[in-house]
Amino acid sequence: MLSEREIIDRLRRQAARVGPGLRLGIGDDCAVLDPPGPGRLTLITTDTLMEGVHFDLAWHPPELLGRKAVAVNVSDIAASGGESRFALLSLAVPPGLAVEVLEGLTRGIMEALTRHRLTLIGGDTVASKGGLALSVTVLGEAAEGRVLYRSGARPGDLIWVSGGLGLAALGLAICREGRVELGRRYPELLAAHLDPAPEAALGPALAASGLVSAMIDMSDGLATDLAQIGAESGVGARVFAERLPLPDSVREAAASLGLDPLPLAISGGEDYRLLFTSPPEAAGRLGGLARLACGGQLFAVGEVVAGAGVRLEAEGRVTDIAFKGYDHFRGP
Numbered sequence: 001m002l003s004e005r006e007i008i009d010r011l012r013r014q015a016a017r018v019g020p021g022l023r024l025g026i027g028d029d030c031a032v033l034d035p036p037g038p039g040r041l042t043l044i045t046t047d048t049l050m051e052g053v054h055f056d057l058a059w060h061p062p063e064l065l066g067r068k069a070v071a072v073n074v075s076d077i078a079a080s081g082g083e084s085r086f087a088l089l090s091l092a093v094p095p096g097l098a099v100e101v102l103e104g105l106t107r108g109i110m111e112a113l114t115r116h117r118l119t120l121i122g123g124d125t126v127a128s129k130g131g132l133a134l135s136v137t138v139l140g141e142a143a144e145g146r147v148l149y150r151s152g153a154r155p156g157d158l159i160w161v162s163g164g165l166g167l168a169a170l171g172l173a174i175c176r177e178g179r180v181e182l183g184r185r186y187p188e189l190l191a192a193h194l195d196p197a198p199e200a201a202l203g204p205a206l207a208a209s210g211l212v213s214a215m216i217d218m219s220d221g222l223a224t225d226l227a228q229i230g231a232e233s234g235v236g237a238r239v240f241a242e243r244l245p246l247p248d249s250v251r252e253a254a255a256s257l258g259l260d261p262l263p264l265a266i267s268g269g270e271d272y273r274l275l276f277t278s279p280p281e282a283a284g285r286l287g288g289l290a291r292l293a294c295g296g297q298l299f300a301v302g303e304v305v306a307g308a309g310v311r312l313e314a315e316g317r318v319t320d321i322a323f324k325g326y327d328h329f330r331g332p
């Protein structure tokens with residue numbers, strides 16, 4: 001078992017102590033940062049992954065878990081239109097946690113920090129009497145006037161998602177049911193749950209384009225996250241089932257598991273794609289922008305309407321799906 005000091009030392013050796021915008025990193029009571037440049041704003045977000053709630057070490061490789069803890073925060077910064085710069089890491093470690101788990105975890109965290117060009121500037125390490133918990137805080141930056149909020153959607157706007165839906169929910173189902181052969185056949189589903197890739201480039205590109213009115217990253221599922229935009233913007237939404245991007249892997253794996261892919265696409269959380277709205281006349285320019293920023297594709301799945309609620313139109317039937325995603329205090 002590594003001591004608290006050894007864990008911190010290991011992280012510290014890999015983290016810069018000074019750098020652009022950073023007066024002092026790990027090692028003192030506080031990290032010290034310069035204010036961002038003129039006309040720039042600081043964005044801050046935090047997310048906790050709790051053993052037994054958000055992950056299960058029975059199937060989650062520690063290295064990928066470490067990457068995910070960083071990635072979900074980078075996703076939040078990107079959803080506000082920002083670029084991630086600095087990270088803080090709090091670890092609650094149960095006694096007797098295998099040293100390989102801790103090593104894998106720190107390796108994964110460091111990999112993700114490097115990939116997203118983040119500097120680790122501090123954190124906290126404590127003993128846990130429950131499970132393992134990882135809490136990451138990320139500080140990012142955006143140009144003033146280019147930050148995107150949930151509150152900007154207007155009736156008539158189009159609703160977009162930046163990639164396939166339901167992948168992470170199926171990846172989780174495959175892990176839970178121990179369907180190793182399905183995992184091998186559809187590695188992108190496993191990856192969506194175990195090792196999600198945030199829209200780190202697309203988020204700031206959409207914000208800089210000035211074409212987007214509201215944005216959120218999908219962590220709780222389309223229905224709930226769209227309801228958040230609706231509630232903050234004071235509008236409703238109409239989603240068309242046949243326009244939802246359901247990759248073949250989602251349809252096929254769902255069939256193998258005896259699941260209906262549509263509810264997974266609507267309520268399955270954790271896909272970490274961007275969900276955003278734009279005035280209809282921006283549609284043409286948005287497509288080109290996504291290809292340039294990340295080689296990805298955007299899908300127009302519905303429209304913003306006056307009023308409230310999120311309605312799904314499927315085969316001529318209309319259902320209210322607002323807040324039909326995952327809620328930690330209610331369960332699925």
Ligand code: ADP
Pocket residue numbers: 008011025026027028029030031088089090091120121122123124125
């Ligand atoms: P304090 O007790 O004053 O909070 P600590 O001994 O907890 O100080 O931490 C010493 C230094 O190590 C601080 O700079 C802190 O930010 C950093 N640190 C502690 N745990 C972590 C961690 N898990 N990841 C990154 N930095 C950490």
Ligand code: MG
Pocket residue numbers: 124125
């Ligand atoms: Mg401390």
